[in-house]
Amino acid sequence: MITTSSTVAVLSLLLLLRVLVGFQHHSGQDNFHGKLEAYGGDYEAQRHWMELTLHLPIGDWYWYDLEYWGLDYPPLTAYVSWICGAFSEVLVGSESVALDSSRGYEDPMHKAYMRATVLVLDVLIYFSVIWVATKGDKKIHDQTSMWTLVLALAQPALILMDHGHFQYNSASLGFALWGFYYVTKAGFSNCILGSVFFCLALNFKQMTLYYAPAIFAYLLGRCFADTSKLVHRFCSLGVTVVVIFVLHWWPFIYYAPSQEDVSPFERLLHVLHRMFPFQRGLFEGKVSNLWCALSIKPISIRQRLPEGIQPLVALEMTLLLILPACYKLFLIGQQQSSSRKQDWKLLLWGSASTALAFFLASFQVHEKSILMALAPITLLVWEDATFVSWFCVVATWTLWPLIRVDRLEVAYFCTIVIFSTIVWLFAMSNTNQASKSCFDHWTLTKAIVPVSSLAMLLLHLLEVAVTPPASLPDLFPVLWSVAGCGMFCVAWLVTCWHLYAEVPSKEKTS
Numbered sequence: 001m002i003t004t005s006s007t008v009a010v011l012s013l014l015l016l017l018r019v020l021v022g023f024q025h026h027s028g029q030d031n032f033h034g035k036l037e038a039y040g041g042d043y044e045a046q047r048h049w050m051e052l053t054l055h056l057p058i059g060d061w062y063w064y065d066l067e068y069w070g071l072d073y074p075p076l077t078a079y080v081s082w083i084c085g086a087f088s089e090v091l092v093g094s095e096s097v098a099l100d101s102s103r104g105y106e107d108p109m110h111k112a113y114m115r116a117t118v119l120v121l122d123v124l125i126y127f128s129v130i131w132v133a134t135k136g137d138k139k140i141h142d143q144t145s146m147w148t149l150v151l152a153l154a155q156p157a158l159i160l161m162d163h164g165h166f167q168y169n170s171a172s173l174g175f176a177l178w179g180f181y182y183v184t185k186a187g188f189s190n191c192i193l194g195s196v197f198f199c200l201a202l203n204f205k206q207m208t209l210y211y212a213p214a215i216f217a218y219l220l221g222r223c224f225a226d227t228s229k230l231v232h233r234f235c236s237l238g239v240t241v242v243v244i245f246v247l248h249w250w251p252f253i254y255y256a257p258s259q260e261d262v263s264p265f266e267r268l269l270h271v272l273h274r275m276f277p278f279q280r281g282l283f284e285g286k287v288s289n290l291w292c293a294l295s296i297k298p299i300s301i302r303q304r305l306p307e308g309i310q311p312l313v314a315l316e317m318t319l320l321l322i323l324p325a326c327y328k329l330f331l332i333g334q335q336q337s338s339s340r341k342q343d344w345k346l347l348l349w350g351s352a353s354t355a356l357a358f359f360l361a362s363f364q365v366h367e368k369s370i371l372m373a374l375a376p377i378t379l380l381v382w383e384d385a386t387f388v389s390w391f392c393v394v395a396t397w398t399l400w401p402l403i404r405v406d407r408l409e410v411a412y413f414c415t416i417v418i419f420s421t422i423v424w425l426f427a428m429s430n431t432n433q434a435s436k437s438c439f440d441h442w443t444l445t446k447a448i449v450p451v452s453s454l455a456m457l458l459l460h461l462l463e464v465a466v467t468p469p470a471s472l473p474d475l476f477p478v479l480w481s482v483a484g485c486g487m488f489c490v491a492w493l494v495t496c497w498h499l500y501a502e503v504p505s506k507e508k509t510s
Contacts, residue, residue: 010146011127014153017418018122018163022115025407026166029106033405038068039104041406043166045069047097047105047114050085053078055099059255062271068103072274075248076203077168084117118162118170125174127153133181133344133379144382147426151388152378154422156415157396161368164408169368172208173375175201180211180351180376183219184343188233191222192240199244206275210355210372217326218347221333278311278363286477287367288398288484289360290317296478314363321357321492325350328499345383346502348376353495360488367402370395373491381426383498386437389423390449391491397456398484401477438497452487459483 025032028041038044048069053061061078062071071078085097088110096102096110130152134145162170179198182190198215201208223233252271253264262270286292291314294301305313329350332343355373359365374395381388396416403412439445459479468475 007146010150014150015119015123017154017415018119018159019115021159021163021408021411021415022119024164024411026111026114026164027406029407031104032407041165043114044104046081046166046168047110048103049073049078049081050088051097051099051102053082054085054089054097057255057258058251059257059267060259062252062274063257063260066274070274072277074203074206074275075252075271076200077205079248080121080168080171080204087117088113114166115163118166118168121168122162122170122174125178126170127174129174129177129181130379133177143429147429148379148381150422151381151392151419151426154419155374155378155392155396156412156419157374157392157399158371159415160396160399160403160408160411161371164411165368165402165406167368169205169371172201172205173371175204176208176211176351177375177379179215180347181344183215183222184340184347186340188222188229188236191219191233192236195219195237195240196244199241203245203248207366207369207372210358210369211351212354213322213326214329214347214351214354217329218333218343218350221330221335224330224334276364286401286474286481287359287365288370288481288488289365290485290489291361291365292481293485296482311363314361317361318357321361322354324496325353325357325499342502345380346499348380349383349495349498349502352376353492353499356488356492356495360485360492367399370398370488373488377495380498384437384494385423385426385430386439386449387491387494389419389426390439390452392419394452394456394484394487394491398480398488400460401480438494438501448490452483455483 026041026043028039028044031039033041049071052064052071056064064070071081088096092107092110092113096105096107096113130149134148134152158169158173161167175197179194179196179201182194182197184194194215198208198211202212219237220234223230223237226233249268249271253268256262256267291301329347332346332350352373355369355376359369359373374392377388377391393416396412400412403409439448459476463476472478
């Protein structure tokens with residue numbers, strides 16, 4: 001049995017790991033990868049948002065000096081920035097968030113404060129939902145839930161991006177997982193509560209939309225589970241979503257910016273444009289998705305696909321890839337089962353599938369967006385331990401080009417070694433458990449893990465030993481993109497396999 005003291009010790013070590021990563025460089029530190037138009041990176045952007053939300057009228061928040069890290073996240077992030085800015089002014093000093101004059105402020109005291117804000121939100125939102133999701137079912141043995149908890153919270157990619165690079169992904173991911181947790185509980189009132197949490201996730205980070213088709217399909221199925229209550233249930237969910245969004249967005253539509261004479265509708269469009277900058281194009285960076293992988297010679301899809309139809313093609317391809325998960329989740333939600341335990345894990349597989357579909361095929365993908373697929377998958381270690389541990393490493397590996405820019409190489413290797421050690425300990429403690437991995441079903445798939453692991457290691461060694469020719473300066477980022485895309489395509493297939501291989505429960509409610 002797992003004792004309280006051992007649980008506290010494990011959680012303390014997971015917190016310590018985050019703190020230690022926080023001592024490494026943050027994005028854009030000392031303007032290391034400086035931009036001509038703005039200092040630093042995501043760290044400075046988040047700090048700057050604290051500054052502008054604290055000192056400017058709310059109507060100006062999305063309009064102020066857009067060339068210098070203009071606010072481009074949804075309203076809940078803006079409100080959190082305002083709260084953090086207020087605490088920074090009191091705890092650190094007004095110089096840390098002084099309007100304009102604090103740009104590029106990297107005082108160690110303020111850096112410690114900024115790191116602390118990430119840690120607090122991580123614990124309050126992400127840690128809490130992982131704890132509840134793994135400990136909530138009293139029938140699960142303590143050791144089982146503890147391993148799930150540790151592996152979910154020790155996965156390297158999220159730690160590196162939030163506590164190294166510097167972002168608040170754990171907050172939006174945590175809200176989304178809270179949404180999944182409640183919508184898969186018995187009783188439709190829990191679906192309402194779950195939709196509230198998911199709306200909070202959407203209003204914290206726009207990339208949470210990757211999950212939207214999955215949760216919409218599942219909730220639509222829950223509505224159809226009892227056709228006599230279909231209209232009532234559907235309207236209840238609709239009203240909930242509308243109310244939450246109106247509460248978040250109303251101030252930015254109602255209050256006009258100081259220097260602009262624009263209508264409320266134009267204000268709404270402006271905020272949406274800030275969050276979805278489609279003008280940047282389909283091939284903005286070298287991401288491990290289909291479009292970047294297909295842009296290499298001789299395919300060269302970048303030259304073959306007219307810019308005007310790129311968004312439409314991306315939309316069609318994304319819809320095609322999300323269709324299997326959405327169809328299955330609708331059927332799962334439609335079932336009237338007395339226990340929704342099975343729905344929880346199937347929604348995790350389904351949301352990971354739609355997140356991978358968006359990452360692989362949608363418009364304007366950032367490499368950090370792989371965290372959207374990673375979060376639900378990490379909670380499925382008891383369903384497919386081999387795949388989950390493999391995917392956690394692969395997702396982290398694809399972030400290497402960004403890790404190098406941030407000078408987080410030491411943290412990268414250390415977190416992967418720590419995670420791999422935990423995986424090894426997990427495997428040693430469960431040697432008697434029959435393998436559930438889809439990789440073990442066919443001869444070909446058995447080679448995926450060793451071959452891909454060797455390829456990832458080999459590319460790291462080649463990058464150190466080989467200097468790219470002058471004609472191919474981006475050789476290794478391109479190889480990372482192509483190899484990562486191939487492995488993510490395999491991962492998408494695995495999520496679909498788990499969704500359709502699962503035998504649904506036939507138990508009916510009374």
